[in-house]
Amino acid sequence: MRSLFEEQIERERTSTVLAMEMPADSFAEALSYFPHPEDLKFGPEQYLEQIRRIKETVAIPVIASLNGTTPAGWVDYARLIQQAGADGLELNVYFLATDLNESGSLVEKRLLDIVRDIKSEISIPLAVKLSVFYSSISNLASQLDGLGVEGLVLFNRFYQPDIDIETLDIVPRLNLSDSSELLLRLRWLAILSGHLRASLSVSGGIHTPVDAIKSVMAGAHSVQMVSALLQKGPDYLNTMLAGIKAWMEEHEYESITQMQGSMNLLRSPDPAAFERANYARVLHSWRPT
DSSP states (O other), X not given: OOOHHHHHHHHHHHHHHHHXXXXXHHOGGGGGXXXXXXXXXXXXXXXXXXXXHHXXXXXXXXXXXXXXXXXXXHHHHHHHHHHTTOSEEEEEOOOOOOOTTOOHHHHHHHXXXXXXXXXXXXXXXXXXXXXXXXXXXXXXXXXXXXXXXXXXXXXXXXXXXXXXXXXXXXXXXXXXXXXGXXXXXXXXXXXXXXTOXXXXXXXXXXXXXXXXXXXXXXXXXXXXXXXXXXXXXXXXXXXXXXXXHHHHHHTTOOOHHHHTTTTSGGGSSOHHHHHHHHHHHHHHTOXXX
């Protein structure tokens, strides 16, 4: 007798192929770029067991991450992750809009429908990790906020494939982030900060204590780190915390709350003028080397 996970994997695979039938007709190779569950380090059952083990080991909240392609798969997995003991769930909606006949509003509707369905099935906090490629991030963020999501994460990093011109093959490349990627996140944190009920988190570009401080000032309630910890190990978190604490003491900040959102656009008397002035300052900042 097959387990619930095995049955769900089969449904997910079937639904994924059906959903991609149109693109597959025009570009059959596209399907080969999607990994099968058995190719992943953790299959669905192993991932749930990992959540249980981590939850038993640590005292801090455990936030699970969920990637899916079909509404049914999202909802079923979200429910099972909650049952496994996760304290919160982050939806990582990794969808690349390649269909020339699909409008931006339909792409956004798919996301909103998935979130609405999941919110009706789980009780743990739900965060949505957004892509920067939506046509109106502010409006989409507002709609997600209206659905009651507890957090928004800015932004997903789409890993771009390269081309090997000798073998005529697509080459996957994993490039870790660096601090330069933070600038885009700071801009949107500052724009959204103060307008939403949901908490804001930044993902991508947090490598130093200064990166974290900038993010909080722009409006982040939390920061996420992966690349820096892969490069320097988990003990680097102690360096981050010590650096943030030292800076706060030097500048007489008594709490993170005091700092949070202090540099968002709501603090500017004329945000539009601020943006225009900043644009002009950037253009004039270049100097030949």
